Amino acid sequence: MMLKPIRRKRLYQDIIEQIQLLIRDNELKPGDKLPSEREMAENLSVSRTSVREAISVMESAGLVEVLQGKGVFLINDENTKLLNKLDKLLNSQGLNLIELIEVRQGLEGQAAYLAAIRRSETDLQKIKSAYIKMEKAYANDLVAAEEDYEFHISVVTAAKNPMLLKAVELFTDPFIQGVNILREKSIKSGKGQIILSEHFDIYKAIEEQDELKAQTAMWNHLVAAKKRYFIDS
Structure with a gap:
């Protein structure tokens, strides 16, 4: 019997997966503004630091755009392409x-x-x-x-x-x-x-x-x- 190493996920990965799920369910669409940092932290029962880390990783991957004073927006791409990019990220x-x-x-x-x-x-x-x-x-x-x-x-x-x-x-x-x-x-x-x-x-x-x-x-x-x-x- 072959046992495989267990990979422990970090909290920001769970947050990104939740965002991915919202996109799959068409509750979020390309170009949409994400919920605020405070809203996500409260709804997901996580710290705002973890939310910031998730956004930072997504921004690094070019999947969201952070506009000062306006919020965080998903890139305006085809829905399928956006989901594929999130799969690659995760x-x-x-x-x-x-x-x-x-x-x-x-x-x-x-x-x-x-x-x-x-x-x-x-x-x-x-x-x-x-x-x-x-x-x-x-x-x-x-x-x-x-x-x-x-x-x-x-x-x-x-x-x-x-x-x-x-x-x-x-x-x-x-x-x-x-x-x-x-x-x-x-x-x-x-x-x-x-x-x-x-x-x-x-x-x-x-x-x-x-x-x-x-x-x-x-x-x-x-x-x-x-x-x-x-x-x-």
Whole structure:
């Protein structure tokens, strides 16, 4: 008899599943405004913190839009597509990918910031070399996961912080696995040039030694990566 590991769900997953159910029952439709944070917390008997976490995850996946002063709205997409995207979000691969990228945002955003300040000419050449390898791989319709990792680890190395480098290296395997998943989708949807452009913006900001621009470019790239996984169906 084969026993499988039991995966403990987090509360925000239950909240997202409740929203998904409302969509299935046509009580919520694409473009509709979600109940307020207070209403959801009271109706579901959960904390407002858990509701905020659920909304944050859905926003990261590009499934809702948060409009300041107006509320939270479902994206205006076909009902079936919206439900499919929610299914993808709720499976373990989708949630793991979001959690991985969120960690990378913190670590690599800081790395890009420090790299812009501390990089040497040798560091800059290594980042540029990795970018050129990515460019060539994309030109041949290759996934370029190893080349992508080389680019990012070159940025982290240029930050000159051994502890930061060790922290990022802990995620090498899931990083490459995640890039493989994202790149296969990007090739199919023709987003290769957009991804290259995002990496070039990171390189250029580090070259110019503009630390805030470098941090923002890295952050924006990773935010876009999350959304590409769920939106490019």
